[in-house]
Amino acid sequence: MRGLLDRLIKKNSENNQSLNNQGREDRSAEELKLEVDALYVVLSNLYGTDKLILKASKLEALTLMRSESLNERVMGLQKLVHDDPTESQLPKREDLPAILRDVEETIAEMVAKKSVEERLNQAVTDKMQERHEEYIKEIKNQIIKETAGPENAQTLKKLAVLEKMNQTTPLSSAIDVLRPKRPEEIVGQENAMRGLLAKLATPYPQHILIYGPPGVGKTSAARVALETVKQFKNASFSADAPFIEVDGTTLRWDPRDVTNPLLGSVHDPIYQGAKKDLAETGIPEPKLGLVNEAHTGILFIDEIGEMDALLLNKLLKVLEDKRVFFDSSYYDPQDPQTPLYIKKIFEEGVPADFVLIGATTRDPSEINPALRSRCTEVYFGPLEPEDVQEIIRQAGEKLNVQLEAGVEEIISDYVIEGRKAINILLDSYGMAKFRERDSDKISIQTEDVREVLRTNRLTPYVHNKVSSARDQGRILGLGVAGFLGSVLEIEVKVFQGPEGKGTIRFNETAGTMAKDSVFNAAAVIRILTGEDLRDYDVHVNVVGGGKIDGPSAGLAITIAIYSALKERPLRQDVAVTGEISIQGKVKPVGGIYEKIFGAKQAGVQRVIIPEDNIDEVPSGLTGIEVIAVSTIEEALRAVL
Ligand SMILES: Nc1ncnc2c1ncn2[C@@H]1O[C@H](COP(=O)(O)OP(=O)(O)OP(=O)(O)O)[C@@H](O)[C@H]1O
Incomplete structure (x- = not known):
């Protein structure tokens, strides 16, 4: 078609050229006939033969088309190209070349238009095909997604890695295996364990505060106590009562109340994240806290003494109400979109009826009095070396390993905490x-074990401070820190000084009350010996640093100065605690229980304590002699 058109156009331009050359139409009837035939062929190619005949019959050009007369055939062409059935004027012979030029031009335009249209249509078809293929692909992906769920190769790979990680945590699972499961497995805390069970077994269990050194089984005992009590007839706790454990040091009061894992919080609807359904309707959704999770069970807060004071006060309110109330300026009680459970939470609060068990390594005097007054108290003691050895033996059995003779003893020389002992094992x-x-x-x-102790750079917990020999100006005192008693080494040197101008030196880091004891000692020495310490240079030293405060080393310091001054050797298997008054009276001090324990652990044979503390000596104490004194003279008799 294109070739024919080109030929036509070429021919046309040649004709135009010849016209220009001659200035007139001068073409034979034969040429015109050929041209008319050619134009009909072009038309037939353009429309298709059938369509051309149909078109011709509509335009009443069929007879003209098939006519023998050149003029009529040209008229037929005119009707067809101009789409005009009213064309009725038979063209004259001399007009034929011009008419044919006009027809040619119109056909050329039609061919050109058709060719452009065809190209456009092809482009449109291609585009549609492309879109169609994309659409099919999309639908296919969608179907794959729907049938395969949310996973793909990537997510499945990540899941596999995570699962593998979960399976390969031998240490944490070992700790789980070793965690005591029955009351008998809690070693060395029989009284405390009994106390816990008794307090939880009643129909009206109270909140409990547990005091004691770190790592001696407080958390384990609380857990075991709940599990045990659940099995009692008429138990207050059902079989599915939860034990929710949280570390008080990690709980902080957020003043904006955006997050409060302990008590719960209400987020602004726009911050509700994935909960788009509620965010879009502007309904705030309260997030419940651990106190709600602990409902009907136990909320165990470790290190409750370190808890933020404001948060603790809020917790006390929950203990009273047994319910948590939520508030939000976004909550509209009239909003019909608010789901019923949210309405109920805002209007009635959420139950939080649980027993609180708080554990602390602090002294009771440092605990918030409002909390203490709501709780009953249980004391866990430090573990003795035999207890640590028993914990190791139990752990060995649970791990199904054999322990060479001596393993337990070595570990118990280095640690006094059950947890640390387990870690070394x-x-x-x-x-x-x-x-x-x-x-x-x-x-x-x-x-x-020795290799582990070496690599962890551990030193024996009890240094060899005790000996059966006697020594001059050296005495063992007793200190206590965080429920752990320990033996202090106090040494004194006395030198003849300038008369009345001698000096007394004591550790710079010692507290003021401890320093006062040295001056009290000077007065007592004068009463005892008639000597004035101002005539001497006296050097008092607490070995290993002077972190001591309080007056409880007063008696020990006085005895040590006396020994150095009068050159009287002292027993080195005796430890002394007590405040000294300037009249030489021995006054009561704190931490007697822990101090006796610490002394026993260090191998001390005899402890000297103030008479007024006698009631605090644990009953049934064995392996150590306790002597109660009320004066310096009595104390001296017990150590000289
Ligand atoms: N008295 C004990 N009897 C048996 N096992 C103990 C004892 N004390 C500690 N353990 C072991 O040490 C692990 C840690 O003890 P647990 O967490 O109960 O101590 P804790 O007193 O609560 O310590 P902390 O107050 O530092 O959290 C236990 O899982 C257990 O294996």
């Missing part, structure tokens, strides 16, 4: 397992 287990990696039965050797 687990490290030693790792050593043994590495050494005997091909063996089924693991045996932990003393050398494994």
Whole structure:
């Protein structure tokens, strides 16, 4: 078609050229006939033969088309190209060349238009095809997604990694295995365990505060107590009562109340994140806290003494109400869109009826009095070396390992906490397992333990301060920190000084009350010996740093100065605690229970305590002699 058109156009331009050349139409009838035939062929190609005949019949050009007369055939062409059935004027012979030029031009335009249209249509078809393919692909993906769920190759791979991580946490699972499960497994805390059980077993269990050193089984005991009490007939706790544990040091009061894991909070609807349904309708949704999770069970707050004071006050309010109330300026009680559960939360609050158990390593005097007054108290004691050894033995059995003789004793020389003892055992287990990696039965050797102790740079908890020999100007005192009693070494040197101008030196870091005891001692020495310490240079030293405060080293300091001054050697297996008055009276001090424990652990044979503290000596105490004194003379008799 294009070739024909080109030929036509070429021919046309040649004709125009010849016209220009000759200035007139001078073409034979034969030429015109050929041209008319050619134009009909072009038209037939353009429309298709059938369509051309149909068109011709509509335009009443069919007879003209098939006519023998050139003029009529040209008239037929005119009707067809101009789409005009009213064309009735038969063209004259001399007009034919001009008419044919006009027809040619119109057909050329039509061909050109059709060709452009065809190209456009092709482009449109291509685009549509492309879109269609994309659409099909999209639908396919959608169907794959719907049938495969939210996962794809990437997410499944990540899930597999996570699952593998969960399966390969031997240490944490070992700690779970070793966690005591029955009351008998809580070692060395029989009284405290009984106390906990009794307080939880009643129909009206009270809130409880547990005092005691770190790592001696407070958390484990609380957990075990709940599980045990659940099995009692008429128990206050049902089988599914929760035990919710949280660390008080991590709980902070957020003044904007945006997050409050303990008591719960209400977010502005726009911050509700994934909960788009509520965010879009502007309904605030309260987020419940641990107090609600603990409903009907126990909320255990470790290190409750470190808890933020404001948050603690809010918690006390919840203890009273047994319910948590939520408030939000976004809450509209009239809003019909508000789901019923949200309405109920805002209007009635959420139940939070639980027993609070708080554990602390602090002294009771440092605990918020309002909290103390709402709680009954239980004291956990420090563990004795035999207790640590028993914990290790139990752990060995649970881990199904053999312990070489001496393993328990070595560990108990280095730690006084059950948790630390367990950690050393687990490290030693790792050593043994590495050494005997091909063996089924693991045996932990003393050398494994010693290697762990070396790599952890641990030193024996009790240094060798006690001895059976006597020494001059040296005495063992007793201190207490965080429920742990310990033995202090106090030494004194006395030098003849300038008369009346001698000096007394004491550790710079000691507290003022401890320093006062040195001056009290000077008065007592004068009463005892008639000597004035101002004639001497006296140097008092607490070995290992003077972190001591309070007056409880007064008696020990006085005895040590006396010994140095009068050159009287003192027993080194005796430890002394008590305040000294300037009249030489021995006054009561705090922490007697812990101090006696610390002394026993250090191998002390005899402790001297103030008479007024005698009631605090634990009943049934064995392995150590306790002598109560009320004067310096009595005390001296017990140590000289
Ligand atoms: N008296 C104990 N009897 C048996 N096992 C104990 C004892 N004390 C500690 N353990 C072991 O140490 C682990 C840690 O003890 P737990 O967390 O109960 O101590 P805690 O007193 O609550 O310590 P903290 O106050 O520092 O949290 C326990 O899982 C247990 O294996």
